[in-house]
Amino acid sequence: MRLTDTLRFARDAATGYPMRTTLSVLAMSIGVAAVVILTALGDGARRYVVGQFSSLGTNLVIVLPGRSGTGGFNPANAITTTPRDLTIDDAGSLRRLPGTRRVAPLAVGTSEINYGGKLREVMVAGSTAEFIPIRNFEIAQGLGLPEEDWNRGSSVAVIGAKIREEMFGANPAIGQIVRVGDRRLRVVGVLKSTGQGLGMNTDELVIVPVSLALAMFNSNTLFRIMIEANSRDAIPSTKEQVMETLKQRHRGEEDVTVITQDAVLATFDKLLGALTLAVAGIAAISLAVAGILVMNVMLVAVTQRTGEIGLLKALGATARTIRFAFLAEAAMLSAVGALVGYLLGQLGAFALRQFFPVFPAYPPDWAVIAGLSTALATGLIFGVMPARRAARLDPVQALMKH
Amino acid sequence: MALIELSGIERRFLLGDTTVHALAELNLQIEAGEYVAVMGPSGSGKSTLLNLLGLLDRPNEGTYRLEGRDVTTLSPDEQATVRSTRIGFVFQSFHLVPRLTAAENIALPMTLAGIPLAERNKRVAQALKDFGLDQRADHKPDQLSGGQRQRVAIARATIMQPALILADEPTGNLDRHTGDEVVNLLEALNATGVTLIVVTHDQGMGARARRQLVMEDGRLKSDSAAADISNLGKISG
Numbered sequence: 001m002r003l004t005d006t007l008r009f010a011r012d013a014a015t016g017y018p019m020r021t022t023l024s025v026l027a028m029s030i031g032v033a034a035v036v037i038l039t040a041l042g043d044g045a046r047r048y049v050v051g052q053f054s055s056l057g058t059n060l061v062i063v064l065p066g067r068s069g070t071g072g073f074n075p076a077n078a079i080t081t082t083p084r085d086l087t088i089d090d091a092g093s094l095r096r097l098p099g100t101r102r103v104a105p106l107a108v109g110t111s112e113i114n115y116g117g118k119l120r121e122v123m124v125a126g127s128t129a130e131f132i133p134i135r136n137f138e139i140a141q142g143l144g145l146p147e148e149d150w151n152r153g154s155s156v157a158v159i160g161a162k163i164r165e166e167m168f169g170a171n172p173a174i175g176q177i178v179r180v181g182d183r184r185l186r187v188v189g190v191l192k193s194t195g196q197g198l199g200m201n202t203d204e205l206v207i208v209p210v211s212l213a214l215a216m217f218n219s220n221t222l223f224r225i226m227i228e229a230n231s232r233d234a235i236p237s238t239k240e241q242v243m244e245t246l247k248q249r250h251r252g253e254e255d256v257t258v259i260t261q262d263a264v265l266a267t268f269d270k271l272l273g274a275l276t277l278a279v280a281g282i283a284a285i286s287l288a289v290a291g292i293l294v295m296n297v298m299l300v301a302v303t304q305r306t307g308e309i310g311l312l313k314a315l316g317a318t319a320r321t322i323r324f325a326f327l328a329e330a331a332m333l334s335a336v337g338a339l340v341g342y343l344l345g346q347l348g349a350f351a352l353r354q355f356f357p358v359f360p361a362y363p364p365d366w367a368v369i370a371g372l373s374t375a376l377a378t379g380l381i382f383g384v385m386p387a388r389r390a391a392r393l394d395p396v397q398a399l400m401k402h
Numbered sequence: 403m404a405l406i407e408l409s410g411i412e413r414r415f416l417l418g419d420t421t422v423h424a425l426a427e428l429n430l431q432i433e434a435g436e437y438v439a440v441m442g443p444s445g446s447g448k449s450t451l452l453n454l455l456g457l458l459d460r461p462n463e464g465t466y467r468l469e470g471r472d473v474t475t476l477s478p479d480e481q482a483t484v485r486s487t488r489i490g491f492v493f494q495s496f497h498l499v500p501r502l503t504a505a506e507n508i509a510l511p512m513t514l515a516g517i518p519l520a521e522r523n524k525r526v527a528q529a530l531k532d533f534g535l536d537q538r539a540d541h542k543p544d545q546l547s548g549g550q551r552q553r554v555a556i557a558r559a560t561i562m563q564p565a566l567i568l569a570d571e572p573t574g575n576l577d578r579h580t581g582d583e584v585v586n587l588l589e590a591l592n593a594t595g596v597t598l599i600v601v602t603h604d605q606g607m608g609a610r611a612r613r614q615l616v617m618e619d620g621r622l623k624s625d626s627a628a629a630d631i632s633n634l635g636k637i638s639g
């Protein structure tokens with residue numbers, strides 16, 4: 001039998017039993033749609049987190065006070081070793097390293113801001129001029145922190161968009177004097193509104209020179225030192241140099257932790273990638289179930305059409321012809337199911353993106369290809385048994401079943 | 403050389419722990435172009451004989467030569483090819499594929515044999531005309547009368563231009579009048595040289611054949627051709 005005739009024959013047979021055909025197509029399409037939608041969710045989560053992390057800055061190397069043996073945050077270590085202070089001068093020493101583009105010390109605490117009788121609690125970040133470009137923050141009005149001696153900060157502040165809104169309303173903020181804690185600071189800039197991200201919310205942030213912040217919090221130690229490496233390739237060597245420099249400054253003790261954004265990113269990337277894979281695997285189980293359903297449907301078809309199979313044999317069909325005809329039918333059921341499922345899945349992912357625009361719910365190519373080929377393969381594999389059964393029927397017995 | 407040569411054919415079925423001899427000690431020769439009626443009571447082995455002749459079944463013992471070739475030892479695929487090219491079946495219950503049109507049912511043996519579409523269409527068009535089915539080409543079997551269905555089945559049996567047509571009670575599901583029409587069609591085919599073997603219950607129809615075989619308990623009880631020969635012997639002797 002010619003291929004086109006085999007396909008036509010299989011198609012007519014499939015459409016001849018609409019209920020059965022619809023059922024198996026549906027089962028297969030649900031399986032494929034599940035793979036597409038679930039991997040879109042998983043990969044969307046991965047992209048979202050990675051995107052958020054990247055927005056923290058580029059090529060970042062971050063120094064934390066305290067030592068952590070494995071590079072993770074181990075509370076036991078934090079207790080046993082009393083870390084030496086991470087100072088402004090420590091940060092300053094890193095500026096001379098060859099691989100670094102920018103360095104910013106960071107001290108963090110909470111305080112109160114007061115202007116014209118209005119009072120509210122704020123998050124205060126003490127840093128230097130390069131903090132804003134390192135973190136990719138943008139200035140909406142005015143300027144950032146001035147370039148100056150890090151140990152002698154001037155009495156200025158850059159405020160978040162929401163703080164400006166609440167304190168000043170429609171009035172100009174630049175040049176006004178606000179009180180933060182016990183200091184009187186002149187507002188020199190306003191940050192562009194960013195909304196809630198994975199990092200800190202800058203809208204309710206007040207940025208002041210780092211020496212001011214340490215004095216305000218009555219502290220000597222920094223929260224972080226942020227270093228921007230010259231390039232992605234420079235990250236590992238920068239990390240090493242940072243560690244070496246600080247070790248020397250701290251009398252040979254490795255009492256700081258240096259992490260790279262890259263490493264954190266890679267960890268998240270891997271973790272969420274694995275999650276997507278697991279989800280895809282679970283969804284693939286439904287494909288196997290669909291395959292078994294196709295097999296059952298085809299077995300029923302063989303039983304229902306036993307008389308027809310006997311006739312085909314009487315008319316000169318070889319076992320091979322009959323096997324192909326039934327296999328083609330099973331393949332067709334799964335192919336149509338896979339196609340419908342793919343469209344349903346893409347539609348579902350599209351709907352997800354419409355409802356949650358920040359969430360990039362696109363199914364990854366590998367998942368789509370794997371889902372479709374698994375559907376086709378299960379359909380074919382599970383179609384083999386019924387097809388062989390059909391081909392092996394005894395023609396005389398089969399002809400009597402009519 | 404005879405078209406069909408059966409010698410020492412045995413076909414046994416196991417029913418529980420008893421053995422049924424559906425065919426026993428069967429020796430038979432049928433020449434090309436003959437018109438043979440196979441008769442006998444129900445269960446006498448007529449259908450078993452026809453299935454065997456049509457290569458749908460194999461004997462337990464004995465040899466079957468078709469056109470001089472021992473076909474009992476052929477592989478299933480080779481037997482399928484013989485069925486496809488040399489043998490046409492007509493069944494009591496028509497055995498049309500319900501989802502295919504009359505034209506598609508007639509074309510089915512050619513489709514299975516992989517004959518190109520153009521050739522198929524040409525032959526089907528001719529067959530539809532020959533069997534008075536031109537107006538019914540696109541009808542499904544359930545839109546056809548019994549007589550029309552059997553005409554489609556006969557058209558299908560002849561579309562590959564076989565040497566042998568095997569019909570198992572082809573008029574069993576038809577009324578007298580349409581039954582006669584179908585028999586006329588089959589006889590017309592026989593007149594063109596096709597060997598025709600018909601299983602029938604109907605004495606009248608059996609009598610129309612030039613040769614009658616009567617079966618009983620799987621054995622050949624009488625063969626009109628053999629009787630002629632023995633009569634001939636008596637006359638000459």
Ligand SMILES: Nc1ncnc2c1ncn2[C@@H]1O[C@H](COP(=O)(O)OP(=O)(O)O)[C@@H](O)[C@H]1O
Pocket residue numbers: 415416417422423424442443444445446447448449450451
């Ligand atoms: N597949 C089978 N299994 C067991 N017995 C069978 C089978 N086919 C036929 N027979 C037996 O063989 C005998 C001949 O059957 P069959 O050729 O159908 O008779 P007929 O067609 O003359 O009525 C019967 O006794 C029947 O029961």
Ligand SMILES: [Mg+2]
Pocket residue numbers: 448449450
């Ligand atoms: Mg019978």
